[in-house]
Amino acid sequence: MNGLNNLHPSIKPLKENHYLVGRAFTVKMPVGDNAMVLKAIKEAKPLDVLVVDVKGDTYRAIAGDFVVGMAKALGLGGIVVDGVIRDSNGIKELDFPVFCKGTTVAASGKYGNGEINVPISCGGASINPGDLIVGDADGVVVIPKSIENDVLSKAKEKLEKDMDREKNILGDPALVKKYIDDILTYS
């Protein structure tokens, strides 16, 4: 992705070993009203990742352990939000991937404002429904649907090259030094 389309690095998994891959089901909600999160949980397909745009608010939770439990019960793939959640210990026990900026004590009300399944902005990235969302301990990246095949084949090539490099170089200090020398010669 050439460093583009990664969400702000403050958005991290609640449990460090959690990762997710799935298609975005988007939610745009006003601060303090998470009714559309509930609607999205009901309408999303199994393995979809709920991506919530709450404009970066960190005072009101977009979900707690009950709401996240419903997402898990319906087979969703995970939740990503540019905001916060509550009941963090309960959510950790659910073992369901939630990527967020942190935690708070205050819940949201359920008033019915907001939209689902529309283009959103989350953590500084534009996300359309159906885009691929990939997250791990380091953060979250969005791969637009229109370029996903190209990105996936380039990612596989890079992974193979990285694995070869690790296997061939790291076991031999002389080769580590040669690798660095080669880089320094060309830069």
Ligand SMILES: O=C([O-])CC(=O)C(=O)O
């Ligand atoms: O109901 C909410 O919006 C938040 C909450 O406490 C839960 O999910 O348990």
